[in-house]
Amino acid sequence: xxxxxxxxxLEHYKRPHNFGELDPHDLEALEHNPLCGDELGxxxxxxxxxxxxxxxxxxxxxxSQASASIASQELIGMELEEVGELDADWMIELLGxxxxxxxxxxxLLNLKVVRGAVTGDRxxxx
Amino acid sequence: MPPVVSPPTSLDVKxxxxxxxxxxxxxxxxxLDSGATSQKPAVVIDALAEHLxxxxxxxxxxxxxxxxxxDAAYDGARRRVAAFVGASPxxxxxxxxxxxxxxxxxxxxxxxxxxxxxxxxxxxxxxxTQLEHHANIxxxxxxCRERGAELRYLEVDERGELSLEQLDAELARGDVRLVAFxxxxxxxxxxxxxxxxxxxxRAAGAVSLVDGAQAVPHMPVDVGAIGADFxxxxxxxxxxxxxxxVLHGRAEAMEAMEPFLTGGDMISSVxxxxxxxxxxxxxFEAGTPPIAEAVGLGAAVDxxxxxxxxxxxxxxxxxxxxxxxxLAEVPGLRVVGPPEAERRGGLASFTIxxxxxxxxxxxxxxxxxxxxxxxHCAQPLMRCLxxxxxxxxxxxxxxxxxxxxxxxxxxxAGREVFGL
Numbered sequence: 260x261x262x263x264x265x266x267x268x269l270e271h272y273k274r275p276h277n278f279g280e281l282d283p284h285d286l287e288a289l290e291h292n293p294l295c296g297d298e299l300g301x302x303x304x305x306x307x308x309x310x311x312x313x314x315x316x317x318x319x320x321x322x323s324q325a326s327a328s329i330a331s332q333e334l335i336g337m338e339l340e341e342v343g344e345l346d347a348d349w350m351i352e353l354l355g356x357x358x359x360x361x362x363x364x365x366x367l368l369n370l371k372v373v374r375g376a377v378t379g380d381r382x383x384x385x
Numbered sequence: 386m387p388p389v390v391s392p393p394t395s396l397d398v399k400x401x402x403x404x405x406x407x408x409x410x411x412x413x414x415x416x417l418d419s420g421a422t423s424q425k426p427a428v429v430i431d432a433l434a435e436h437l438x439x440x441x442x443x444x445x446x447x448x449x450x451x452x453x454x455x456d457a458a459y460d461g462a463r464r465r466v467a468a469f470v471g472a473s474p475x476x477x478x479x480x481x482x483x484x485x486x487x488x489x490x491x492x493x494x495x496x497x498x499x500x501x502x503x504x505x506x507x508x509x510x511x512x513x514t515q516l517e518h519h520a521n522i523x524x525x526x527x528x529c530r531e532r533g534a535e536l537r538y539l540e541v542d543e544r545g546e547l548s549l550e551q552l553d554a555e556l557a558r559g560d561v562r563l564v565a566f567x568x569x570x571x572x573x574x575x576x577x578x579x580x581x582x583x584x585x586x587r588a589a590g591a592v593s594l595v596d597g598a599q600a601v602p603h604m605p606v607d608v609g610a611i612g613a614d615f616x617x618x619x620x621x622x623x624x625x626x627x628x629x630x631v632l633h634g635r636a637e638a639m640e641a642m643e644p645f646l647t648g649g650d651m652i653s654s655v656x657x658x659x660x661x662x663x664x665x666x667x668x669f670e671a672g673t674p675p676i677a678e679a680v681g682l683g684a685a686v687d688x689x690x691x692x693x694x695x696x697x698x699x700x701x702x703x704x705x706x707x708x709x710x711x712l713a714e715v716p717g718l719r720v721v722g723p724p725e726a727e728r729r730g731g732l733a734s735f736t737i738x739x740x741x742x743x744x745x746x747x748x749x750x751x752x753x754x755x756x757x758x759x760x761h762c763a764q765p766l767m768r769c770l771x772x773x774x775x776x777x778x779x780x781x782x783x784x785x786x787x788x789x790x791x792x793x794x795x796x797x798a799g800r801e802v803f804g805l
Contacts, residue, residue, distance in 0.1 A: 263747070264802050295743050296760035296773045318773050320743035321803075365743065 263356050264321060272321040277331035281314040288376035289317075292368050294361075297323055301372045309338050310377075315369065322362050326354055327369035334373060342377045345370060347384040394703035395785045396692060401426040402783050412753040415791045420571055420732050420779030421757055422621045423602060425685075429624055432684035436677045444676055445650055445667070459676050462683030463666070469686035470616075471607035472633040478669040479629055479679055483598045484520040486617035486632035487565070489645040489669060490594055491524035494615075494638065495563070496531070504592075507533030510560045512591075514539040514547055515769050516570040516577075519762040521596045525565060539566070541769055545573035545722035552582060556589035563592045568600035572761045572775065573722030574705075574729030576600075583612040592638065598622055602781070603701055603731050605694040608633045624689060624782075625682035629675045639665055646671040689782075697782055701731035704780050704789065708733050711793045712778075716800065721770055732779035734761070736772055737796065739805050745776040748802060752795025754788070 281302035289300040297319035304312040442455040467477040529536040586593040594615040602623035620629040648671040653661040706726035717738030746758035
Protein backbone atom coordinates (compact mmCIF):
# COMPACT_ATOMS: atom_id res chain seq x y z
CA UNK A 260 0.00 0.00 0.00
CA UNK A 261 1.11 3.53 -0.71
CA UNK A 262 2.37 5.46 2.35
CA UNK A 263 0.97 8.79 1.28
CA UNK A 264 -1.97 7.91 -0.92
CA UNK A 265 -3.71 5.60 1.54
CA UNK A 266 -7.20 4.40 0.73
CA UNK A 267 -8.92 6.78 3.15
CA UNK A 268 -6.92 9.76 1.78
CA LEU A 269 -8.00 8.95 -1.77
CA GLU A 270 -11.55 8.31 -0.56
CA HIS A 271 -11.68 11.80 1.00
CA TYR A 272 -10.08 13.28 -2.15
CA LYS A 273 -12.61 11.74 -4.48
CA ARG A 274 -15.63 12.30 -2.25
CA PRO A 275 -14.75 15.14 0.10
CA HIS A 276 -17.03 15.78 3.08
CA ASN A 277 -18.51 19.22 3.70
CA PHE A 278 -17.58 20.72 0.34
CA GLY A 279 -19.75 23.33 -1.34
CA GLU A 280 -21.28 26.66 -0.40
CA LEU A 281 -23.09 27.60 2.81
CA ASP A 282 -25.56 30.47 2.55
CA PRO A 283 -26.13 32.36 4.66
CA HIS A 284 -22.83 32.18 6.54
CA ASP A 285 -21.24 34.28 9.29
CA LEU A 286 -17.53 33.92 8.50
CA GLU A 287 -15.57 33.31 5.34
CA ALA A 288 -12.02 33.33 4.01
CA LEU A 289 -10.14 32.40 0.84
CA GLU A 290 -6.48 31.42 0.62
CA HIS A 291 -4.03 30.27 -2.04
CA ASN A 292 -1.15 27.86 -1.94
CA PRO A 293 1.56 29.88 -3.69
CA LEU A 294 3.45 26.70 -4.54
CA CYS A 295 0.83 25.27 -6.87
CA GLY A 296 -1.82 27.95 -7.31
CA ASP A 297 -4.40 25.92 -5.42
CA GLU A 298 -7.32 27.78 -3.96
CA LEU A 299 -9.37 26.93 -0.89
CA GLY A 300 -12.20 28.92 0.64
CA UNK A 301 -14.47 28.32 3.60
CA UNK A 302 -17.96 29.39 4.71
CA UNK A 303 -18.71 29.08 8.44
CA UNK A 304 -22.00 29.41 10.29
CA UNK A 305 -21.64 30.26 14.00
CA UNK A 306 -24.06 29.53 16.86
CA UNK A 307 -23.38 29.88 20.58
CA UNK A 308 -19.66 30.52 20.10
CA UNK A 309 -19.22 27.30 18.13
CA UNK A 310 -18.90 26.34 14.48
CA UNK A 311 -22.43 25.19 13.75
CA UNK A 312 -21.70 24.28 10.15
CA UNK A 313 -18.90 24.67 7.64
CA UNK A 314 -18.25 24.13 3.93
CA UNK A 315 -15.01 24.26 1.96
CA UNK A 316 -14.81 25.18 -1.71
CA UNK A 317 -11.98 25.43 -4.23
CA UNK A 318 -9.58 23.07 -5.94
CA UNK A 319 -6.38 21.36 -4.94
CA UNK A 320 -4.32 18.20 -4.75
CA UNK A 321 -5.24 14.99 -2.98
CA UNK A 322 -3.43 16.03 0.18
CA SER A 323 -5.05 19.47 0.45
CA GLN A 324 -8.55 18.21 -0.40
CA ALA A 325 -8.35 15.20 1.91
CA SER A 326 -6.97 17.36 4.73
CA ALA A 327 -9.87 19.77 4.40
CA SER A 328 -12.39 16.96 4.27
CA ILE A 329 -10.95 15.18 7.32
CA ALA A 330 -10.55 18.43 9.29
CA SER A 331 -14.12 19.51 8.52
CA GLN A 332 -15.49 16.60 10.53
CA GLU A 333 -13.56 17.75 13.61
CA LEU A 334 -14.19 21.45 13.11
CA ILE A 335 -17.98 21.30 13.03
CA GLY A 336 -19.11 21.74 16.62
CA MET A 337 -15.78 23.10 17.83
CA GLU A 338 -15.66 26.26 19.96
CA LEU A 339 -14.26 29.26 18.07
CA GLU A 340 -11.77 29.84 20.85
CA GLU A 341 -10.44 26.32 20.41
CA VAL A 342 -10.14 26.79 16.64
CA GLY A 343 -7.80 29.74 17.21
CA GLU A 344 -5.45 27.47 19.13
CA LEU A 345 -5.19 24.67 16.57
CA ASP A 346 -1.67 24.21 15.22
CA ALA A 347 0.14 22.35 12.45
CA ASP A 348 0.73 19.26 14.60
CA TRP A 349 -3.02 18.90 15.16
CA MET A 350 -3.61 18.75 11.41
CA ILE A 351 -0.69 16.49 10.55
CA GLU A 352 -1.64 14.03 13.29
CA LEU A 353 -5.26 14.07 12.20
CA LEU A 354 -4.18 13.36 8.63
CA GLY A 355 -2.18 10.34 9.76
CA UNK A 356 0.30 10.16 6.88
CA UNK A 357 3.97 11.17 6.59
CA UNK A 358 3.90 14.62 5.00
CA UNK A 359 7.14 15.77 3.37
CA UNK A 360 8.36 19.36 3.71
CA UNK A 361 7.22 20.15 0.16
CA UNK A 362 3.67 18.89 0.77
CA UNK A 363 3.27 20.46 4.23
CA UNK A 364 1.51 23.54 2.89
CA UNK A 365 -0.92 21.34 1.00
CA UNK A 366 -1.90 19.70 4.28
CA LEU A 367 -2.11 22.97 6.23
CA LEU A 368 -3.99 25.13 3.72
CA ASN A 369 -7.41 24.29 5.18
CA LEU A 370 -6.35 25.20 8.72
CA LYS A 371 -4.90 28.47 7.44
CA VAL A 372 -8.23 29.32 5.80
CA VAL A 373 -10.32 28.37 8.83
CA ARG A 374 -8.08 30.21 11.30
CA GLY A 375 -8.15 33.22 8.98
CA ALA A 376 -11.96 33.20 8.93
CA VAL A 377 -12.28 32.76 12.71
CA THR A 378 -9.41 34.85 14.11
CA GLY A 379 -8.24 37.00 11.18
CA ASP A 380 -4.75 35.49 11.58
CA ARG A 381 -3.59 34.69 8.04
CA UNK A 382 -0.20 33.19 9.00
CA UNK A 383 0.66 29.61 8.03
CA UNK A 384 -0.01 27.31 11.00
CA UNK A 385 3.16 26.24 12.81
CA MET B 386 7.05 -2.04 -24.78
CA PRO B 387 4.81 -0.27 -27.29
CA PRO B 388 6.20 0.27 -30.79
CA VAL B 389 8.57 3.21 -31.10
CA VAL B 390 7.05 5.54 -33.68
CA SER B 391 9.72 8.22 -33.70
CA PRO B 392 13.34 7.40 -34.46
CA PRO B 393 15.28 6.99 -31.22
CA THR B 394 17.38 10.03 -30.51
CA SER B 395 20.30 10.59 -28.18
CA LEU B 396 23.29 12.90 -28.06
CA ASP B 397 24.86 10.30 -25.78
CA VAL B 398 26.26 12.89 -23.35
CA LYS B 399 24.87 11.76 -19.97
CA UNK B 400 28.37 10.72 -18.95
CA UNK B 401 29.47 14.37 -19.26
CA UNK B 402 27.14 15.28 -16.37
CA UNK B 403 28.39 14.01 -12.99
CA UNK B 404 24.98 14.22 -11.31
CA UNK B 405 23.76 11.31 -13.41
CA UNK B 406 26.27 9.15 -11.52
CA UNK B 407 24.17 9.61 -8.38
CA UNK B 408 21.69 7.00 -7.27
CA UNK B 409 18.41 7.68 -5.50
CA UNK B 410 17.41 4.63 -3.50
CA UNK B 411 19.46 2.54 -5.92
CA UNK B 412 17.83 4.15 -8.94
CA UNK B 413 19.26 6.38 -11.64
CA UNK B 414 18.30 10.03 -11.80
CA UNK B 415 15.72 10.64 -14.49
CA UNK B 416 15.64 14.38 -14.90
CA LEU B 417 12.85 15.94 -16.93
CA ASP B 418 12.88 19.40 -15.35
CA SER B 419 15.41 21.29 -17.48
CA GLY B 420 12.82 24.00 -18.03
CA ALA B 421 13.32 24.89 -14.37
CA THR B 422 17.09 24.50 -14.37
CA SER B 423 19.59 22.44 -16.34
CA GLN B 424 22.11 20.00 -14.95
CA LYS B 425 25.79 20.97 -15.32
CA PRO B 426 28.50 19.21 -17.32
CA ALA B 427 31.84 18.51 -15.63
CA VAL B 428 33.53 21.12 -17.86
CA VAL B 429 31.37 23.85 -16.29
CA ILE B 430 31.88 22.63 -12.73
CA ASP B 431 35.63 22.35 -13.35
CA ALA B 432 35.89 25.79 -14.97
CA LEU B 433 34.13 27.37 -11.98
CA ALA B 434 36.28 25.53 -9.48
CA GLU B 435 39.48 26.17 -11.41
CA HIS B 436 38.74 29.89 -11.56
CA LEU B 437 38.17 30.07 -7.80
CA UNK B 438 41.17 27.84 -7.13
CA UNK B 439 43.73 29.52 -9.35
CA UNK B 440 42.56 32.80 -10.90
CA UNK B 441 40.39 34.53 -8.31
CA UNK B 442 40.72 38.31 -7.93
CA UNK B 443 38.31 41.19 -8.34
CA UNK B 444 37.95 42.59 -11.84
CA UNK B 445 38.61 46.01 -13.36
CA UNK B 446 40.67 47.40 -10.51
CA UNK B 447 43.84 45.43 -9.87
CA UNK B 448 47.21 45.94 -11.57
CA UNK B 449 48.83 42.73 -10.33
CA UNK B 450 49.17 39.69 -12.56
CA UNK B 451 46.44 37.69 -10.78
CA UNK B 452 43.94 40.53 -11.22
CA UNK B 453 44.79 40.66 -14.90
CA UNK B 454 44.03 36.94 -15.15
CA UNK B 455 40.63 37.54 -13.54
CA ASP B 456 39.98 40.42 -15.95
CA ALA B 457 40.92 38.26 -18.91
CA ALA B 458 38.70 35.42 -17.68
CA TYR B 459 35.68 37.69 -17.12
CA ASP B 460 35.99 39.65 -20.35
CA GLY B 461 36.79 36.48 -22.28
CA ALA B 462 33.63 34.87 -20.93
CA ARG B 463 31.61 37.88 -22.06
CA ARG B 464 33.06 37.63 -25.58
CA ARG B 465 32.22 33.91 -25.84
CA VAL B 466 28.73 34.35 -24.40
CA ALA B 467 28.02 37.22 -26.82
CA ALA B 468 29.41 35.30 -29.80
CA PHE B 469 27.27 32.26 -28.88
CA VAL B 470 24.13 34.23 -29.78
CA GLY B 471 25.58 36.56 -32.42
CA ALA B 472 25.73 39.61 -30.17
CA SER B 473 28.39 42.23 -29.49
CA PRO B 474 30.27 42.05 -26.16
CA UNK B 475 29.83 45.81 -25.80
CA UNK B 476 26.05 45.44 -25.60
CA UNK B 477 26.08 42.20 -23.60
CA UNK B 478 25.38 42.90 -19.92
CA UNK B 479 25.66 40.33 -17.17
CA UNK B 480 22.80 40.43 -14.65
CA UNK B 481 21.71 38.12 -11.84
CA UNK B 482 19.05 36.33 -13.94
CA UNK B 483 16.39 37.04 -16.57
CA UNK B 484 14.17 38.66 -13.96
CA UNK B 485 16.85 41.25 -13.22
CA UNK B 486 17.51 41.76 -16.93
CA UNK B 487 13.83 42.55 -17.57
CA UNK B 488 13.67 44.77 -14.49
CA UNK B 489 16.75 46.59 -15.79
CA UNK B 490 14.86 47.50 -18.96
CA UNK B 491 11.60 48.27 -17.10
CA UNK B 492 13.44 50.67 -14.80
CA UNK B 493 16.24 52.10 -16.91
CA UNK B 494 14.39 52.32 -20.23
CA UNK B 495 10.84 52.54 -18.88
CA UNK B 496 11.25 55.12 -16.20
CA UNK B 497 14.48 56.78 -17.24
CA UNK B 498 15.98 59.10 -14.69
CA UNK B 499 15.76 62.17 -16.90
CA UNK B 500 12.32 63.57 -16.02
CA UNK B 501 12.06 65.68 -19.16
CA UNK B 502 12.51 62.65 -21.44
CA UNK B 503 10.41 59.79 -20.04
CA UNK B 504 9.86 56.86 -22.42
CA UNK B 505 6.45 56.06 -20.95
CA UNK B 506 3.90 58.78 -20.18
CA UNK B 507 0.20 58.65 -19.22
CA UNK B 508 -1.84 57.41 -22.16
CA UNK B 509 0.95 55.16 -23.47
CA UNK B 510 0.58 51.40 -23.58
CA UNK B 511 2.87 48.44 -22.90
CA UNK B 512 1.91 45.27 -24.76
CA UNK B 513 2.76 41.80 -23.47
CA THR B 514 1.20 38.38 -24.11
CA GLN B 515 -0.95 35.90 -22.22
CA LEU B 516 1.81 33.30 -22.28
CA GLU B 517 4.37 35.25 -20.24
CA HIS B 518 6.22 34.14 -17.12
CA HIS B 519 5.59 36.39 -14.11
CA ALA B 520 9.08 37.85 -14.69
CA ASN B 521 7.79 39.36 -17.93
CA ILE B 522 4.47 40.54 -16.43
CA UNK B 523 5.02 42.09 -13.01
CA UNK B 524 7.79 44.59 -13.97
CA UNK B 525 5.44 45.97 -16.66
CA UNK B 526 2.50 46.10 -14.25
CA UNK B 527 4.65 48.17 -11.90
CA UNK B 528 5.88 50.46 -14.68
CA CYS B 529 2.37 51.05 -16.07
CA ARG B 530 0.93 51.69 -12.62
CA GLU B 531 3.67 54.20 -11.85
CA ARG B 532 3.45 55.99 -15.20
CA GLY B 533 -0.30 55.92 -15.70
CA ALA B 534 0.12 53.73 -18.77
CA GLU B 535 -2.06 50.86 -19.91
CA LEU B 536 -0.91 47.21 -19.89
CA ARG B 537 -2.50 45.19 -22.69
CA TYR B 538 -2.17 41.53 -23.67
CA LEU B 539 -1.90 39.64 -26.94
CA GLU B 540 -4.14 36.61 -26.67
CA VAL B 541 -3.13 32.98 -26.90
CA ASP B 542 -5.39 30.88 -29.16
CA GLU B 543 -6.55 27.32 -28.43
CA ARG B 544 -3.38 25.97 -30.09
CA GLY B 545 -1.25 28.03 -27.74
CA GLU B 546 -0.14 30.45 -30.45
CA LEU B 547 -0.11 34.24 -30.76
CA SER B 548 -1.64 36.12 -33.68
CA LEU B 549 0.44 38.50 -35.82
CA GLU B 550 -2.83 40.09 -36.96
CA GLN B 551 -3.67 41.01 -33.38
CA LEU B 552 -0.15 42.41 -32.96
CA ASP B 553 -0.67 44.56 -36.09
CA ALA B 554 -4.03 45.76 -34.78
CA GLU B 555 -2.54 46.68 -31.41
CA LEU B 556 0.39 48.51 -33.01
CA ALA B 557 -2.01 50.37 -35.31
CA ARG B 558 -3.64 51.98 -32.27
CA GLY B 559 -0.53 54.13 -32.08
CA ASP B 560 -0.08 54.16 -28.30
CA VAL B 561 2.16 51.07 -27.84
CA ARG B 562 5.66 52.06 -26.75
CA LEU B 563 7.07 48.65 -25.82
CA VAL B 564 6.18 45.03 -26.59
CA ALA B 565 7.62 42.25 -24.39
CA PHE B 566 7.22 38.54 -25.08
CA UNK B 567 8.78 35.13 -24.60
CA UNK B 568 10.74 33.42 -27.37
CA UNK B 569 9.51 30.02 -26.13
CA UNK B 570 6.63 29.64 -23.65
CA UNK B 571 7.71 27.90 -20.44
CA UNK B 572 4.24 26.35 -20.10
CA UNK B 573 2.90 25.73 -23.61
CA UNK B 574 6.27 25.24 -25.28
CA UNK B 575 5.10 27.48 -28.13
CA UNK B 576 7.93 28.83 -30.30
CA UNK B 577 6.97 32.45 -30.88
CA UNK B 578 7.78 34.04 -34.30
CA UNK B 579 10.11 36.56 -32.67
CA UNK B 580 11.84 37.93 -35.81
CA UNK B 581 8.50 38.68 -37.55
CA UNK B 582 7.18 40.31 -34.38
CA UNK B 583 10.31 42.42 -33.81
CA UNK B 584 10.22 43.69 -37.43
CA UNK B 585 6.59 44.79 -37.06
CA UNK B 586 7.25 46.40 -33.69
CA ARG B 587 10.27 48.27 -35.07
CA ALA B 588 8.26 49.46 -38.11
CA ALA B 589 5.62 50.82 -35.73
CA GLY B 590 8.27 52.80 -33.83
CA ALA B 591 7.95 50.73 -30.65
CA VAL B 592 10.63 48.93 -28.64
CA SER B 593 10.79 45.12 -28.34
CA LEU B 594 12.01 42.91 -25.50
CA VAL B 595 12.32 39.13 -25.87
CA ASP B 596 12.56 36.73 -22.92
CA GLY B 597 14.79 33.99 -24.31
CA ALA B 598 15.13 31.90 -21.13
CA GLN B 599 13.57 28.79 -22.72
CA ALA B 600 15.09 29.32 -26.18
CA VAL B 601 18.85 29.96 -25.94
CA PRO B 602 19.67 26.63 -24.23
CA HIS B 603 17.71 24.61 -26.77
CA MET B 604 18.03 26.02 -30.31
CA PRO B 605 20.26 28.22 -32.46
CA VAL B 606 19.58 31.85 -31.50
CA ASP B 607 20.99 34.85 -33.37
CA VAL B 608 19.94 37.99 -31.53
CA GLY B 609 21.15 40.16 -34.43
CA ALA B 610 18.91 38.33 -36.89
CA ILE B 611 15.96 38.42 -34.49
CA GLY B 612 16.30 42.20 -34.32
CA ALA B 613 14.97 42.75 -30.81
CA ASP B 614 15.86 45.95 -29.00
CA PHE B 615 16.45 43.83 -25.89
CA UNK B 616 16.98 40.09 -25.57
CA UNK B 617 17.35 38.43 -22.13
CA UNK B 618 18.30 34.90 -21.08
CA UNK B 619 19.80 33.10 -18.10
CA UNK B 620 22.85 30.98 -17.42
CA UNK B 621 21.47 28.28 -15.15
CA UNK B 622 19.00 26.96 -17.73
CA UNK B 623 21.84 26.84 -20.30
CA UNK B 624 24.10 24.36 -18.43
CA UNK B 625 25.77 27.25 -16.58
CA UNK B 626 25.72 28.26 -12.91
CA UNK B 627 22.93 30.11 -11.10
CA UNK B 628 23.44 33.80 -10.34
CA UNK B 629 24.15 34.97 -13.87
CA UNK B 630 21.76 36.27 -16.51
CA VAL B 631 22.41 38.03 -19.79
CA LEU B 632 20.87 41.10 -21.39
CA HIS B 633 21.69 42.01 -24.98
CA GLY B 634 20.54 45.40 -26.26
CA ARG B 635 20.73 47.61 -29.30
CA ALA B 636 23.66 49.98 -28.77
CA GLU B 637 21.64 53.16 -29.43
CA ALA B 638 18.96 52.11 -26.95
CA MET B 639 21.50 51.22 -24.29
CA GLU B 640 23.51 54.41 -24.85
CA ALA B 641 20.41 56.55 -24.37
CA MET B 642 19.39 54.82 -21.14
CA GLU B 643 20.24 55.93 -17.65
CA PRO B 644 21.75 53.24 -15.36
CA PHE B 645 19.64 50.73 -13.42
CA LEU B 646 21.59 49.88 -10.26
CA THR B 647 24.24 52.40 -9.30
CA GLY B 648 27.47 52.19 -7.31
CA GLY B 649 30.95 50.93 -7.96
CA ASP B 650 32.32 49.95 -11.38
CA MET B 651 29.46 51.52 -13.34
CA ILE B 652 30.80 55.07 -13.01
CA SER B 653 33.30 57.07 -14.98
CA SER B 654 33.85 59.63 -12.23
CA VAL B 655 32.13 60.63 -9.01
CA UNK B 656 32.24 63.93 -7.15
CA UNK B 657 30.35 64.95 -4.02
CA UNK B 658 27.03 65.64 -5.77
CA UNK B 659 27.13 64.00 -9.18
CA UNK B 660 28.60 61.16 -11.19
CA UNK B 661 29.12 60.27 -14.82
CA UNK B 662 28.60 56.84 -16.26
CA UNK B 663 31.07 54.26 -17.46
CA UNK B 664 30.88 53.06 -21.08
CA UNK B 665 28.85 50.05 -22.21
CA UNK B 666 28.43 47.40 -20.98
CA UNK B 667 29.89 48.43 -17.59
CA UNK B 668 27.30 51.21 -17.14
CA PHE B 669 24.79 48.47 -16.32
CA GLU B 670 27.01 46.34 -14.07
CA ALA B 671 27.13 48.02 -10.67
CA GLY B 672 29.32 46.46 -8.00
CA THR B 673 31.44 43.34 -8.21
CA PRO B 674 29.92 41.21 -10.98
CA PRO B 675 29.35 37.42 -10.96
CA ILE B 676 32.91 36.66 -12.10
CA ALA B 677 33.18 32.93 -11.44
CA GLU B 678 29.62 32.48 -12.71
CA ALA B 679 30.58 34.23 -15.96
CA VAL B 680 33.54 31.90 -16.35
CA GLY B 681 31.20 28.95 -15.76
CA LEU B 682 28.72 30.25 -18.31
CA GLY B 683 31.57 30.74 -20.80
CA ALA B 684 32.43 27.05 -20.40
CA ALA B 685 28.74 26.15 -20.79
CA VAL B 686 28.34 27.94 -24.13
CA ASP B 687 31.60 26.40 -25.34
CA UNK B 688 30.19 22.98 -24.46
CA UNK B 689 26.90 23.71 -26.25
CA UNK B 690 28.80 25.04 -29.28
CA UNK B 691 30.80 21.83 -29.29
CA UNK B 692 27.57 19.83 -29.49
CA UNK B 693 26.25 22.20 -32.15
CA UNK B 694 22.97 24.00 -31.50
CA UNK B 695 21.39 22.66 -34.72
CA UNK B 696 22.04 19.14 -33.43
CA UNK B 697 20.73 20.06 -29.99
CA UNK B 698 17.50 21.38 -31.51
CA UNK B 699 17.09 18.35 -33.79
CA UNK B 700 17.59 16.01 -30.84
CA UNK B 701 15.16 17.83 -28.57
CA UNK B 702 12.56 18.11 -31.33
CA UNK B 703 12.72 14.37 -31.97
CA UNK B 704 12.60 13.63 -28.25
CA UNK B 705 9.63 15.95 -27.79
CA UNK B 706 7.80 14.25 -30.67
CA UNK B 707 8.46 10.92 -28.98
CA UNK B 708 7.28 12.32 -25.63
CA UNK B 709 4.02 13.61 -27.18
CA UNK B 710 3.38 10.21 -28.78
CA UNK B 711 4.04 8.27 -25.62
CA LEU B 712 2.10 10.63 -23.32
CA ALA B 713 -0.93 10.03 -25.56
CA GLU B 714 -0.90 6.42 -24.31
CA VAL B 715 -1.83 7.56 -20.79
CA PRO B 716 -5.64 7.55 -20.41
CA GLY B 717 -7.11 10.91 -19.43
CA LEU B 718 -3.89 12.80 -20.19
CA ARG B 719 -4.24 16.11 -22.02
CA VAL B 720 -1.24 18.06 -23.30
CA VAL B 721 -1.62 21.84 -23.62
CA GLY B 722 0.05 23.92 -26.34
CA PRO B 723 0.84 23.27 -30.02
CA PRO B 724 0.22 19.63 -30.99
CA GLU B 725 3.30 19.41 -33.27
CA ALA B 726 6.85 19.07 -31.86
CA GLU B 727 7.94 21.26 -34.79
CA ARG B 728 6.09 24.21 -33.26
CA ARG B 729 7.31 23.78 -29.71
CA GLY B 730 10.42 23.77 -27.56
CA GLY B 731 11.47 20.70 -25.59
CA LEU B 732 8.66 20.53 -23.08
CA ALA B 733 5.15 19.23 -22.56
CA SER B 734 2.70 20.50 -19.94
CA PHE B 735 -0.21 18.24 -19.21
CA THR B 736 -3.06 17.34 -16.92
CA ILE B 737 -4.40 13.89 -16.05
CA UNK B 738 -8.09 13.57 -15.34
CA UNK B 739 -8.70 12.55 -11.73
CA UNK B 740 -5.17 13.32 -10.49
CA UNK B 741 -4.11 16.81 -9.45
CA UNK B 742 -0.82 17.92 -11.10
CA UNK B 743 0.87 18.11 -7.70
CA UNK B 744 0.06 14.46 -7.15
CA UNK B 745 1.15 13.65 -10.71
CA UNK B 746 4.61 15.03 -9.90
CA UNK B 747 4.69 13.11 -6.61
CA UNK B 748 3.71 9.88 -8.40
CA UNK B 749 6.35 10.48 -11.10
CA UNK B 750 8.93 10.80 -8.33
CA UNK B 751 7.91 7.34 -7.09
CA UNK B 752 9.21 6.14 -10.44
CA UNK B 753 12.40 8.18 -9.97
CA UNK B 754 11.32 10.80 -12.50
CA UNK B 755 11.75 14.52 -11.76
CA UNK B 756 9.02 16.67 -13.28
CA UNK B 757 7.48 19.95 -12.18
CA UNK B 758 3.92 20.75 -11.16
CA UNK B 759 2.21 24.02 -10.44
CA UNK B 760 1.41 27.27 -12.17
CA HIS B 761 4.98 27.62 -13.53
CA CYS B 762 5.04 31.32 -12.59
CA ALA B 763 2.38 31.93 -15.24
CA GLN B 764 -0.90 32.35 -13.36
CA PRO B 765 -2.59 34.57 -15.99
CA LEU B 766 -1.92 31.88 -18.62
CA MET B 767 -3.29 29.19 -16.29
CA ARG B 768 -6.50 31.21 -16.09
CA CYS B 769 -6.68 31.33 -19.92
CA LEU B 770 -6.21 27.56 -20.05
CA UNK B 771 -8.90 27.09 -17.42
CA UNK B 772 -6.65 25.06 -15.13
CA UNK B 773 -5.11 25.85 -11.74
CA UNK B 774 -1.94 23.98 -12.48
CA UNK B 775 -0.28 21.54 -14.87
CA UNK B 776 2.49 18.97 -14.66
CA UNK B 777 5.43 19.71 -16.96
CA UNK B 778 8.13 17.47 -18.38
CA UNK B 779 10.99 19.33 -20.07
CA UNK B 780 14.06 17.93 -21.80
CA UNK B 781 17.71 18.88 -22.16
CA UNK B 782 20.73 17.76 -24.17
CA UNK B 783 21.28 14.78 -21.84
CA UNK B 784 17.81 13.24 -22.08
CA UNK B 785 17.11 10.03 -23.95
CA UNK B 786 13.99 8.16 -25.04
CA UNK B 787 14.35 5.84 -22.03
CA UNK B 788 13.72 8.87 -19.76
CA UNK B 789 10.40 9.43 -21.49
CA UNK B 790 9.59 5.70 -21.18
CA UNK B 791 10.24 5.91 -17.42
CA UNK B 792 7.90 8.90 -17.15
CA UNK B 793 5.09 7.14 -18.98
CA UNK B 794 5.51 3.99 -16.86
CA UNK B 795 5.42 6.10 -13.69
CA UNK B 796 2.27 7.88 -14.82
CA UNK B 797 0.52 4.61 -15.68
CA ALA B 798 1.51 3.20 -12.28
CA GLY B 799 0.31 6.41 -10.65
CA ARG B 800 -3.13 6.03 -12.17
CA GLU B 801 -3.34 2.64 -10.53
CA VAL B 802 -2.43 4.11 -7.13
CA PHE B 803 -5.37 6.46 -7.59
CA GLY B 804 -7.63 3.59 -8.55
CA LEU B 805 -8.12 4.89 -12.08
